[in-house]
Amino acid sequence: MENYYLGVDVGSVSTNLVLIDDENNILCKKYLRTQGKPIEILKEGLKELKEEIGDVNILGAGSTGSGRYLADLIIGADIVKNEITSHAISSLNFIPDVQTIIEIGGQDSKIIIIRDGIVVDFAMNTVCAAGTGSFLDRQAYRLGIPIEDFGRMALKSNNPVRIAGRCAVFAESDMIHKQQLGHNQEDIVWGLCQALVRNYLNNVGKGKDIKGPVMFQGGVAANMGIKRAFESQLGLEVFIPEYFDVMGAVGVAMLARNEVKKKKFSNFKGLEIADVDYKVRGIECNGCANACEIVEICGDNKILARYGDKCGKWSNIKNENTKLA
Amino acid sequence: MCKIGIPRGMLFYDYYPLWAEFFEELGAKVVVSPKSNKEILNSGVLSCVDECCLPVKVFHGHVDYLKDKVDYIFIPKIISIRKMEYCCPKILGLPDMVKFSIEDLPPIIDTNINLRKNSYTSSKYKKAVYEAGKCVIKNSSKIRNAYKKAEESYQRYLYLLSKGVIPIEAIKMYNKTFVDLNYNSKKHDMSIMVVGHPYNIYDEYLNMNIISKLINKGIKVMTPEMVNKDEIIYYSAQLPKRMFWTYGRRIVGSAFSLIERDEVDGIIYLSSFGCGIDSILIDLIERKAKNKGIPFTLLTLDEQTGEAGIDTRVEAFIDMMKWRDKDDFNISTLR
Structure with missing residues (x-):
């Protein structure tokens, strides 16, 4: 039987799972919408995985994404790694001489600068969501266009409308004004793609030395309009890897494989965890003025973890008998 | 005993040892607001003007916490502490912002410190020190002595910082005896x-x-x-x-x-x-x-x-x- 490694990327918008083998071939991938229910969706993903591939040997697992610690609790990861490193690892595997990675996800966007196979600089968006996927999602909704058709529509335009991309709120009002002036929809959509790219390059990519080969990944890479906008603004060809939407998960699966080979055992709990009944409870602790928001995760009535407190009052207790509040 | 409140925010981390020792030496009790927490942040955000930066908002929260617990709150108006230099505009206006944003405040000691054209040895600075101390005791020689003692504590604090002690720790230990610190090694x-x-x-x-x-x-x-x-x-x-x-x-x-x-x-x-x-x-x-x-x-x-x-x-x-x-x-x- 072949050996496989599981990579899990729990992001704000999507939860991705992949299985890779020793040669980095991807056996199967799952791209699911997180919908604010990371645990349920993760379980669903594992269940689908199990149904699809049947009984295989999974030797190790890794988790990444903003929900990586949560995912670790559920699956028992061998390695928990941040998104930047995971993305860099997987991109380097697909294009070894990649120099720039553009990653645009739902809530955050990143730029990773690589030279000679090493991450030398990176940046993530700050407190603003204007250069991210949710910006496009929102505007597509506003225009009444399914996000899946967005890119194709943008490609039809020859005459983009300039839309302010600095702030999602201003962009929306600017877009409405342009609509009311009678511009056609293709041009507005193409203008939005350009606005996102402009904002990304001015905000996240500010002062970064962007050199080719450039790789573009993350959920937004499905949008051909954005790819076209990047290519026209950078003057460089932009590559989109085959598994652009699960690159983070692939990277962490690769890291998990290395880790397991090094330590010779795995913490992975097996795909059976899809059947475990997880419950999450949250309370606001009233022990002090911090009023921390405590989260408790139970699996089959056993407390797996508590976190969210600043003082350790809750996270240190693992005793089942101590109930929350 | 006269109680002086010092909010734990803005220039607190620079000058706490100086301020606290000064007022204590004069015979006042110094009350410091607790470390920032959710309650303080919330009350600060509610009372402060909207366009301010976060630390100023939090500072408002600290003042709000102290206001019913002390006789005076010490928020000096530090305009300049070095020749030809200024502090941030928010620090310049801090006592005034607080006064107009929070109601029912005890008196604020908003000593003007402006050394843009003067030095620490100038009569102007001495006058400012007297202004700060006179709420506790109206005795210039006592105030002078208290400042001298406070200055010593402050120097010990600066020494700790120069040895690589992080201010949060240094504030706790500047008054204790310390022999060899070697934090850097x-x-x-x-x-x-x-x-x-x-x-x-x-x-x-x-x-x-x-x-x-x-x-x-x-x-x-x-x-x-x-x-x-x-x-x-x-x-x-x-x-x-x-x-x-x-x-x-x-x-x-x-x-x-x-x-x-x-x-x-x-x-x-x-x-x-x-x-x-x-x-x-x-x-x-x-x-x-x-x-x-x-x-x-x-x-x-x-x-x-x-x-x-x-x-x-x-x-x-x-x-x-x-x-x-x-x-x-x-x-x-x-x-």
């Missing part, structure tokens, strides 16, 4: 400079404990307060134009000094959203760091309390530094 894999305004880098609630997080990862943390004064003056003078903000000069000078002398492996800039001074300082430091091939990252603080964002950035930053370290030879081809 502790074992560590790499050193990171956490740079920014003191009220951002030392408020553990606002920055979600970034300093302890780094220390727990075996990293030596350097901050601007640990850099020698003369070094700061020397390196900040390299700028083509004079930096006329006192804190700006300290931040840029200390960062330049550590970069030029090759004492840091990476720089994390902590900035509060909307800070005007930071917008310039960040760029100056980032360019210098890039020139010398030192990794730099910026963390913007606002009201967010989810730690995932900061953790991801810090982890990725450390990963990057380690990765670069491992392949040391490759870096030279880079820039």
